[in-house]
Structures are given as structure tokens and as C-alpha cells.
């Protein structure tokens with residue numbers, strides 16, 4: 001599969017759920033331990049929902065699917081997400 | 093620029109088309125008035141949603157082309173002949189029409205206007221759009237860092253912002269521009285048409301020793317190739333930010 005986009009494109013769909021920009025957050029892959037910005041993940045958008053994979057090992061980091069009144073977010077591929085929070089001098 | 097990070101969750105807004113500018117035979121700039129637009133940072137994008145009468149809707153991302161300017165926003169869209177959304181935006185849409193959008197979004201592929209580092213911009217096709225927002229925003233600064241732009245297009249007729257870029261290169265101090273062509277070159281062009289090369293990237297931009305911030309944007313295959321060449325040339329992968337537009341993107 002070569003038809004992927006960058007994690008950047010998750011910014012809109014995730015900002016519909018969260019009040020901060022998750023694509024600028026740093027996360028660690030549960031499979032290989034690589035840390036990186038969510039904006040650097042590889043996003044596959046051609047199936048149902050959005051699937052973000054680790055750029056280093058290809059493991060699924062995150063899945064997001066959206067129904068009419070509900071969103072499902074599966075984060076089991078991430079050990080942690082380190083988020084910029086307001087009030088600490090961070091920008092969105 | 094300690095703008096608060098929290099603006100609440102993001103919802104769709106209705107913008108109004110105020111003007112249209114044809115950039116090439118297949119691409120146009122859409123000028124929008126967006127009530128309540130909170131401002132944006134160069135490199136960010138917006139999601140656009142079209143909804144049919146039967147309720148079916150399609151969403152696509154479009155980079156913001158304009159520098160921050162109040163409620164005014166510009167997008168530039170390249171038509172994909174058999175696409176679902178881009179033919180509407182480049183064909184049907186007319187001044188006065190509403191357009192639903194959500195944004196600005198994306199905090200990763202962003203040029204920080206306070207950053208002193210030199211900047212290398214590498215565009216393939218319509219990948220020039222968010223980089224143009226950076227070039228335009230740079231022009232408003234008193235002491236901007238030097239910028240190098242490498243812009244790879246199919247052919248001369250496919251070049252976006254064809255008048256503005258050379259004009260800025262002649263006027264904005266510290267802005268260097270190099271073109272490359274993948275299918276057809278202008279007459280007498282010294283380099284044959286072809287894929288982006290290490291030589292073009294090197295000649296136009298900043299060597300790895302200068303530690304430039306690098307932004308690469310365009311169709312997925314182009315971004316892959318250009319980012320690969322930059323890393324092979326010694327650029328720190330941690331300083332290279334990419335934005336893939338998908339299989340085509342012009």
C-alpha cells in the first residue's frame with residue numbers, strides 16, 4: 001500500500017473530538033518504541049475510518065471511525081501521547 | 093504569539109465565496125469570507141465539506157494559501173477530472189456561494205514566524221499551496237529568515253502563482269526560487285524534464301550544514317522521492333516536515 005497521507009490530515013477529524021491539536025502531540029509506538037509526532041504517522045484513508053500507522057514499523061497506532069452521532073477512537077497501538085496543554089506557554 | 097491553544101472543539105462554519113481567480117486551466121484560487129475565523133498559521137489546512145440534497149456528504153482537506161488576514165481566506169484547488177470534490181470547487185462554485193469548512197487545523201506542518209532558521213521549501217504540483225502561505229507570511233516580517241523554494245511542476249503551464257512567485261523573488265529579499273519540470277520544460281531550459289533530482293534540491297536550497305527547516309509538500313510519490321533525496325544528502329530527518337496530498341494532488 002502506497003496510498004497514505006501524513007498524520008497532519010487527522011487534525012480536522014480529531015479537533016472535532018478534542019479541544020487541542022492532537023497532531024502536534026508526541027506519541028510512542030507500542031510495537032517498536034519509536035516516538036514521534038502524530039503528524040508524522042502514515043494515515044490510510046481508503047478503508048472505512050482512518051488508520052494511522054507507525055512510520056518506523058508500520059504497526060497500527062490509532063484508528064478513528066465516525067458514525068452519525070458517535071466517534072470511535074482506538075489507541076491501543078500507542079504507549080502514551082504527550083500533549084501540548086494550554087496555559088503552559090504551549091501553542092495549538 | 094501565545095494564542096490560547098484551547099478554542100473548544102471545532103465545528104463546521106459556513107464561509108462565503110467572495111472571488112475566484114483562475115491560476116491555470118485546471119486550478120483556481122477561491123477567496124472566502126469566513127465569519128469568526130480565528131486566524132491561522134502558515135502551513136495549516138482546512139477541511140471542506142460538500143453535502144448533496146439527499147444528505148450524502150464528502151470531505152476533503154485543502155491547505156490555506158493566504159497569509160493570515162482577518163476573516164479573509166484563500167484556498168487553491170487543482171481539478172482532478174474524475175474527482176468527487178475538486179471539479180465542484182474548480183467548476184461550479186461561484187461568487188456568493190456558501191462553502192462549509194472546518195479549520196484551521198494542523199499544528200505540525202507549520203512554519204513558526206518567529207523562527208530564525210533558514211527555510212527550504214520543496215513543492216510538487218499543488219503542494220506549493222501551503223508553502224505559498226509561508227512565503228506570503230514571511231513577506232510581512234521586518235527581518236525574515238532566508239527562504240529557498242524548489243518548485244517542481246509538470247510543465248510551465250501548470251505552474252501556480254506564476255506571476256506572483258517571480259515578482260516576490262525579485263522583490264522579497266532573501267527569497268530564492270528554482271523551478272523544475274517533470275514533463276515539459278520551457279524552451280532552452282538547461283535541464284531535461286524529469287523527476288526531482290538531488291542536484292536541483294542542492295542548487296536551490298540550503299546545504300545540510302546550514303540546518304534549514306525543510307517543508308516538503310505535494311503528491312505522495314513526489315514527497316517520498318524528495319524527502320528521500322534530502323535525507324540521502326545529509327539533511328536531518330527531524331527537520332524535514334512533510335505533507336502528502338494523496339496519489340495525485342497535481
Ligand SMILES: Cc1cc2nc3c(=O)[nH]c(=O)nc-3n(C[C@H](O)[C@H](O)[C@H](O)COP(=O)(O)OP(=O)(O)OC[C@H]3O[C@@H](n4cnc5c(N)ncnc54)[C@H](O)[C@@H]3O)c2cc1C
Nearest residue numbers: 009152153154155168169170175176177178218221337339
Ligand atoms: C492535508 C492535505 C492538504 C491538501 N491541500 C490541497 C490543496 O491545497 N489543493 C489541492 O488541490 N488539493 C489538496 N489536497 C488534496 C485534496 O484533499 C483532495 O484529495 C483532492 O482535491 C482530490 O479530491 P477529489 O474529491 O476531487 O478526488 P477523489 O474523489 O478523491 O478522487 C480521486 C481518487 O481517484 C484516484 N485517482 C484519481 N486520479 C488518479 C491518478 N492519476 N493516480 C492515482 N490515483 C488517482 C485516487 O485514488 C483518489 O482516491 C490536500 C490533501 C491533504 C491530505
Ligand SMILES: [Zn+2]
Nearest residue numbers: 029032054057
Ligand atoms: Zn513502531
